Amino acid sequence: MDGKRIAKNTFFLSIRMLVTMGISLYTSRIVLEILGVTDFGIYNVVAGIVVVLGFLSGTLSTSSSRFITVALGSNDFREMRQTFSSILFVNLLLSLAVLLIGETIGLWFLFHKMQIPAERLDIAFWVYQISLATTVINIISVPYNAVIIAHEKMKAFAYMSLFDVGTKLLLVILLRYTERFDKLLLYAVSIFIVQLLDRVIYGYYCSKNFKESHFSRDFTKAQVVKIFGFITWSAYGSLVSVGFTQGLNILLNIFFGPVVNAARGISVQVQNAIVQFTTNFQTAINPQIIKSYVSNDLNNTRSLMTTSSKLSFFLLCIIGAPIIIEANFVLTIWLKNVPGYTVHFVQLMIVISIWSSLANPLRIINQAHGDIKKFQLYECSLLLSIVPIAYFTLKATNVAESVFVVHFMVEFIAQFIRIKIVLPKIKMSFKDYFTEVYLRVIPVFILPIAIGFFASYHFAALPVRPLLILILTEVITFLLIYYIGINKQERAFLTDKIGSKINVLRKK
Template identity: 35%
Template structure:
């Protein structure tokens, strides 16, 4: 019998989407207010300096995903005493890790910020304030990682949704008050964001201690368990490093060659990308525990069925939102930010969408690799290819090519690396590339071709704002219909149509 709990996945996805919708709406407003309050230059400085610090967090993100994998395996076997011990060991690891990152940040990182980065001399003091606040936020994130892993492993997505809503509400208040603060807006913004991060961390601690009373930290030095957890995460570190270098490493190159204004444009594009990909991220996050637990109990058939479904639906959900934006990016940016749109924002945002569509297929595949625990070959090969984005981007910028050329480099490399992932997965589980093409890629390609034709005809001419809104809504509607009848299989289509009929019946009453 399949171990997959589709109702739980659906319930958790609903919680996460409720969280996402509110967060996205508030973020759209706060981004506009923050950009106006800080100005393009300071907005670019915050984006690149905060992003530089996040590069130092690659150790944390890698190990945190490893924690979740171990928690999921033991929860699937109902070994709570092992989960308790792992929780204490994971926090002990984070203490040592935070000291290491703090040392790197206050030595190498501080030197790079003040010597190598392209920051206007008049804003270097403010940039250092942003840097120190970002380090403190990173430390909070380090210690929050094991709590996050426990919540996701136990599929407590309701708390995850509520705390996300609280976080974005406080960020809304910060953005609203930013224009009224008499002090330096950039420094004030960094300090207030640090306070919010610390407060959210305290909420996580309180929830875990109340909800999971068996989880109490004790300073355990279990070298064998640490070795296993770090051994798994060690190869995962290379994967996280490659993705962060692909993002923030390229962002630093853009700063060196173009300055804060280019970082502001990329920052705007990144916020749109983050807002759109959260649709897919929540869906994948809700399914991840089920995939790992299916592998843990030996349900390979259920695992692969879920893998194909999550991969295909991830791409199609993202395409549903991305397609109208691809045709109406300039309109969207003006509607969102008003007249203060940094140059190149539209092109960066469009290319970011294409990159996100390519990357949307990767997490379900990587989840299976995490479940197997065999990370060495997979991460070494794939991460090495992804890391090539940084030197290739440096070469194209050094040659004098325009800033957007780095996005084309990323897109080309990520398409190649996904093919390599599929090849390597065959060596870990019973998996057919042909089945993947039939169940995932072919339906996605059909939807893309059909909807592109629809969207091109619909968006041939825009007269005014009302017409543009109508075109966006019509594109969304036709894309959704095409996904249901072209992108879904018979069982999935029946389930969706049944939900629509039930909703219509309730509204009619």
């Protein structure tokens, strides 16, 4: 395991995340103030339809990273160029397919199934069209982003993210001073402009730094067919993932209207900001998991998998636990006026995110293996049940939060299916996985939150309660990680590193 490279890439991605998270959360607050709750909800649900149509973007990103990383391992420039060109060709074809579906089925759904105020329907149509164009650009950009990840050049993402969020913030601030045009429409246009600029800059960077990232007709039909075969089952997984995510959004719209969509949109913003902590680390370690598995170094693969699982989980606990406990305080400070349902939505979505972080390392190993049919069929068929179960739950209870409880319960079961399919591929027993992962992460999740809620209840009248809760939960979390979360070897390694840093500081 190349710990230095993982640490370096994680550092750049973390700096990127901290800056982008702060700016993005502030930008969301401004957008909510400028657009208002109804228009903010309309944007989230309309853009959500496009996300469903653009589910292939996630599929292509995963597939592209897998094939390009494997090609890099061959050190064959021609194979690398052919792989990139094949993937870009596939992206172009599928972007046309998304455009066709979006202009037919998507439009029908927008006009006939969504609850949108009549006076905002025309604007919603144009927001939909602009969001669809943004999705097409995202799909075409996938191969270039995948090349950067495969080469583990995460510094480029850090710089680009600063440009991305900075430009979005600037354009959103300008919205405040715009009175002549509809602000919801201008916001959608702003997102499109930023995405288009990102696409141009990423393309230029890749063409200058990676010779294989130039489109060439020197690719074979066999390569395209192989990629399509991989994408077919990956697409099923991405369709299910986006389908149940946006399906829940649509259910909330049907049962409760755009105001609840606004609450969910805010909770998604918080969730995405927190999940970035693990996404950074996983983005840095995923290429090494793939390369390790492809080279048949199963000992290193198992080590990378358990490390990725635990550290991803711990990072989310460190950030998420205080927010779960003090969600109302955090949201009030951030938004001032917090839409109904938002507090409970945020708490439940963070819990789901923490548990779901264990799934990614297993998925990466399965993708590295290449035969993904069984994994996708079992996992996705189960996840697909979230929407119908949530529908009947809403019919029975009319409680908006119930959809997230259903999501968590199904995700909990799905994790055991992933384990059963993937562990034999790396010759790891369930007992070893349970001992090394579950028995170490569960206490780190449950105890700080339980103690934090207990303390929050008893110290409710104290003005400094949020600060006390933050300190208490973080101290407990770090102690649990050190004494329970990591094994003896990891603890010895960490202690040695900390000791060496202290000695260096003493000498200075």
